Amino acid sequence: MTPLRIVVIGGGMAAARLAERLGGRSDVSLTILGEERHVPYNRALLIAALCQPSLLSSLALHTQRWFDSRNINLQLAVRAVSIDRRRQNVVLHNGMQVPYDALVLATGAIPVVPLISGARGCRDYRIGTIWRIRDVQRLRAMVRHARRIAVIGGGALGVEVAAALAGRCGQVTLTHDAPQLLNSLANAAVSAATAEQLRRHGVEIHLGRPVREIRRRANELTLIVSGGTAIDVDGVVLAAGARPATRLAAAAKLEVDEAGVVVTDTFASPDDPNIFAIGDCAATGSRGQALAAWRHADALAEVFGAAPGGRTYVPVATLRVRAPGVDLLAVGRWQAGASVLLDDAARRTYAHLTVEEGRLVGGILFGDTRRAGRLLHAASRPWSAVSVSSLLFESTVRMPAPRDDDLACVCRGVPVGEVRRLIRAGCAVDEICRQTGAASGCGSCRTLLQALIDEGAADAEPACHGVDAAQAHR
Numbered sequence: 001m002t003p004l005r006i007v008v009i010g011g012g013m014a015a016a017r018l019a020e021r022l023g024g025r026s027d028v029s030l031t032i033l034g035e036e037r038h039v040p041y042n043r044a045l046l047i048a049a050l051c052q053p054s055l056l057s058s059l060a061l062h063t064q065r066w067f068d069s070r071n072i073n074l075q076l077a078v079r080a081v082s083i084d085r086r087r088q089n090v091v092l093h094n095g096m097q098v099p100y101d102a103l104v105l106a107t108g109a110i111p112v113v114p115l116i117s118g119a120r121g122c123r124d125y126r127i128g129t130i131w132r133i134r135d136v137q138r139l140r141a142m143v144r145h146a147r148r149i150a151v152i153g154g155g156a157l158g159v160e161v162a163a164a165l166a167g168r169c170g171q172v173t174l175t176h177d178a179p180q181l182l183n184s185l186a187n188a189a190v191s192a193a194t195a196e197q198l199r200r201h202g203v204e205i206h207l208g209r210p211v212r213e214i215r216r217r218a219n220e221l222t223l224i225v226s227g228g229t230a231i232d233v234d235g236v237v238l239a240a241g242a243r244p245a246t247r248l249a250a251a252a253k254l255e256v257d258e259a260g261v262v263v264t265d266t267f268a269s270p271d272d273p274n275i276f277a278i279g280d281c282a283a284t285g286s287r288g289q290a291l292a293a294w295r296h297a298d299a300l301a302e303v304f305g306a307a308p309g310g311r312t313y314v315p316v317a318t319l320r321v322r323a324p325g326v327d328l329l330a331v332g333r334w335q336a337g338a339s340v341l342l343d344d345a346a347r348r349t350y351a352h353l354t355v356e357e358g359r360l361v362g363g364i365l366f367g368d369t370r371r372a373g374r375l376l377h378a379a380s381r382p383w384s385a386v387s388v389s390s391l392l393f394e395s396t397v398r399m400p401a402p403r404d405d406d407l408a409c410v411c412r413g414v415p416v417g418e419v420r421r422l423i424r425a426g427c428a429v430d431e432i433c434r435q436t437g438a439a440s441g442c443g444s445c446r447t448l449l450q451a452l453i454d455e456g457a458a459d460a461e462p463a464c465h466g467v468d469a470a471q472a473h474r
């Protein structure tokens with residue numbers, strides 16, 4: 001039988017997952033066309049890599065050899081420039097054509113360059129976004145010379161970048177056009193606490209005052225903020241969100257809207273049954289979530305005949321904002337219907353839990369994320385009996401140690417027992433991640449892996465992705 005030629009445009013997190021599910025099959029010939037020079041890597045850990053340069057070398061989700069061993073044709077540094085739907089070909093920047101039977105668009109999202117005079121259309125290395133490995137490398141080089149850096153955008157990305165830069169260069173200024181930081185992730189109290197912590201670490205914050213213009217001179221940039229304030233800086237990081245990368249699809253006359261490439265339940269374009277879209281570029285309402293990209297890839301692999309994953313939990317989104325003095329974790333459907341709020345102003349902790357049909361489906365924890373394991377457990381296992389009151393009010397001080405069949409990494413479904421086995425074999429965190437895939441999703445479970453390694457860690461509360469054993473086995 002002639003193998004089905006599946007071509008994926010985009011070598012990111014969704015493509016890597018599809019490769020895991022389809023690689024090595026004799027009835028499929030899989031080609032991945034990636035515009036970046038790097039093998040697919042964990043984009044969610046880029047800011048962490050800004051602070052911890054050694055992390056950059058361990059972001060890869062798989063090695064080139066891994067792809068080769070599964071007969072996956074991974075082509076790096078190639079950009080797809082058009083799709084010839086009639087001939088079923090992808091045209092590359094170098095004129096080469098790649099024929100397909102099924103085409104998967106996994107082009108991700110592209111960072112938004114805000115409508116600021118002086119920010120657009122310039123090729124000034126001092127002004128840039130942070131979305132790829134090369135952006136982190138550029139920013140690290142810039143920090144070595146720049147005394148003053150401005151971050152434009154105070155959402156999760158902007159807050160993390162400002163915090164990562166604070167202490168690494170003389171002055172960091174954060175400007176945000178909304179009146180409070182972190183947008184929908186925070187209420188006024190959390191936003192104020194975050195701002196206070198950033199200020200304590202030397203970040204100057206301008207809220208509710210959009211930047212109108214960036215004036216460029218030979219050795220200095222000047223931000224003109226609404227109201228006329230001028231801020232002189234040496235470099236600017238644009239952290240103003242992202243939009244789906246749909247240019248190729250639109251040019252091929254596939255339906256796209258603001259949310260991405262329009263797809264059916266099977267991720268096919270309604271305009272062409274041989275073209276699919278997954279991950280951040282697909283209009284599924286879950287952009288910006290690595291787990292959603294993986295879920296799409298899992299579902300599409302099943303459309304192509306892969307066996308169902310057989311998971312015992314529902315993958316849920318997690319988003320972590322970490323900055324000095326700021327620990328915020330959003331889990332599951334944190335913007336769903338009814339919510340319960342626990343706002344402990346004295347301790348500066350805050351829990352916003354979302355409930356549907358009496359069941360916990362997600363929430364946001366700020367300041368005290370020790371209950372994260374339970375919240376994640378509740379949101380990822382619809383049949384579990386974790387109640388709002390037990391999550392909020394039961395003591396977490398004497399939480400039982402995670403059991404071997406609990407999950408150390410929910411994103412990748414890695415059991416604690418597997419991690420313990422590798423620890424006994426002498427593996428450190430990086431090696432455990434490499435062998436199991438742990439920490440390649442949101443990355444939060446690195447803390448738990450380290451805790452399991454540390455002496456006496458068996459008594460420790462799972463930091464994020466551990467599961468409350470008592471609840472799990474009731």
Ligand SMILES: Cc1cc2nc3c(=O)[nH]c(=O)nc-3n(C[C@H](O)[C@H](O)[C@H](O)COP(=O)(O)OP(=O)(O)OC[C@H]3O[C@@H](n4cnc5c(N)ncnc54)[C@H](O)[C@@H]3O)c2cc1C
Pocket residue numbers: 009010011012013014015033034035036042043044045046047078079080081106107108109130131132157245248278279280281287288289290291293317318319320441442
């Ligand atoms: C700084 C940062 C922090 C994040 N933190 C979190 C987090 O904490 N939790 C979370 O769940 N998610 C997080 N995300 C989002 C997460 O990384 C994305 O949801 C995920 O990467 C989406 O996977 P994807 O494969 O759809 O897109 P991507 O991983 O972005 O991959 C798309 C790839 O396609 C390539 N491409 C595009 N067009 C072409 C073309 N024409 N030809 C060839 N290649 C092309 C791009 O260069 C890119 O390499 C974060 C993202 C960023 C940038």
